[in-house]
């Protein structure tokens with residue numbers, strides 16, 4: 094059976110040494126997060142992930158969810174008890190405001206816990222994950238009354254949340270949506286339509302389910318400008334917070350899918366269900382974007398979580414499996430063969446996944462920290478800078494971390510040879526589960542288009558200029574440091590490639606949009622490579638400082654893994670740049686009939 098160990102030590106190193114978390118004590122909620130509190134929260138979160146969530150991962154995969162003739166859905170054995178432990182531990186509201194029963198702790202800390210939950214049991218972790226996304230949307234766009242009515246119960250975990258966007262004929266192009274909302278004359282609306290692929294749409298984990306649904310109010314403009322957001326509870330809620338009658342919203346069927354079997358993916362039928370507008374009429378996509386941005390970062394974290402757990406199990410197997418002899422002579426002559434970890438090609442694979450995981454974790458935590466600054470700082474300039482960073486990095490975290498997360502799960506599976514293809518080892522589940530993260534919350538191709546079409550040109554390219562400037566300043570400040578040269582010099586090369594690609598788009602994409610579309614995915618990965626390269630340079634700096642104080646094997650290891658990234662992974666930027674500069678000519682040359 095596969096196992097999972099939450100990377101607590103790595104998170105602590107990143108927060109304390111790399112990002113100097115204590116420097117942000119001026120932010121709301123940060124002074125409560127002393128070093129001791131952070132360590133205790135991470136250790137408790139790790140215990141929950143390792144002992145409660147992880148053992149249920151294969152159970153959920155095997156059993157899946159069951160829909161009954163009355164439309165109710167039961168989750169796999171053990172999920173309800175595990176969910177109750179999760180909710181009872183206060184995890185749902187870890188970073189929610191205290192006014193609604195939350196603990197008000199930094200979102201950064203919550204993000205680390207999200208990684209643990211995703212690595213331990215992606216399908217189970219999605220139930221609270223979606224609830225946190227729904228709470229974020231209500232917090233920003235809900236009325237005071239809606240917040241008071243829904244948030245405390247969601248924070249408690251008594252009620253869960255969902256996000257209802259997709260319809261049979263539209264997922265990416267939500268402007269095509271057909272679900273209708275008719276005003277009832279009392280401030281509420283009647284919603285009618287069908288949503289598909291709704292994660293956690295129906296289940297037995299909570300007393301009530303708070304659906305956030307996008308629909309078109311009668312007479313609203315066509316396209317995305319006529320979309321509004323509604324809150325539609327499974328059970329209507331009385332003014333005193335008690336549950337009222339059942340709303341006509343039901344699960345028509347469950348999807349049979351490739352992975353995340355333990356998460357109920359529902360067709361949801363709205364048959365005149367009562368809902369209330371969230372935010373302004375026809376501004377629903379705007380409101381939903383809050384939830385989507387939150388969810389996109391969380392999905393990027395899912396990619397990392399799957400990559401980490403797959404790596405851990407591949408390492409254990411590679412140390413155990415005996416095949417062949419090392420190229421340099423037997424390493425375990427007393428055994429029939431050497432463990433496969435002696436082989437350079439196996440090492441290449443494991444080093445590649447590890448170098449990604451540690452940099453991706455840093456990128457995720459750095460971005461989550463910017464989210465905290467954006468929400469909690471009193472300084473307008475600091476908030477703007479943080480929001481710029483978030484806007485730029487959200488598609489990168491979502492797209493790159495899930496593309497690589499899946500690829501790494503496959504690579505880790507490869508370490509098992511044929512056994513990786515056999516279900517009992519668990520690697521197949523990691524591959525199948527990791528695959529969805531590339532698709533939902535906006536397919537990765539759409540993330541790339543969002544980056545190049547919206548985030549890059551926004552405010553005259555301010556966010557990108559700020560990122561390029563920050564990395565360049567770091568290189569300048571550390572370029573002369575002999576110990577840092579192995580990190581800083583390759584970073585400069587990668588940064589030059591990123592600058593080159595950005596310039597090329599400015600000159601060649603406005604007049605020929607297909608050039609932007611054809612190069613978008615390469616650009617997203619190019620930015621991801623450089624951002625992770627920057628993370629490695631900062632990790633190296635912190636590791637060198639620690640080594641100067643108290644040398645340790647852990648820090649020496651980090652420095653080697655970082656060099657591996659710089660030597661063998663970051664150079665991919667050159668290939669990405671060449672592809673971008675090739676433009677769209679051959680990509681678009683064939684007529685559709687020629688395919």
Ligand SMILES: Cc1cc2nc3c(=O)[nH]c(=O)nc-3n(C[C@H](O)[C@H](O)[C@H](O)COP(=O)(O)OP(=O)(O)OC[C@H]3O[C@@H](n4cnc5c(N)ncnc54)[C@H](O)[C@@H]3O)c2cc1C
Nearest residue numbers: 256257258259263264265290291292533534535536538539
């Ligand atoms: C297991 C699972 C869980 C899900 N959970 C939820 C949920 O909780 N809530 C919810 O609302 N939805 C959910 N979804 C739906 C998911 O978000 C959509 O499937 C996804 O956004 C893609 O939409 P689509 O399937 O309609 O594909 P399409 O929009 O038809 O896209 C098909 C392909 O075309 C590409 N494409 C489309 N338009 C463009 C373009 N303009 N430029 C370039 N490429 C383009 C896409 O990248 C994609 O590769 C879930 C889906 C699954 C499978």
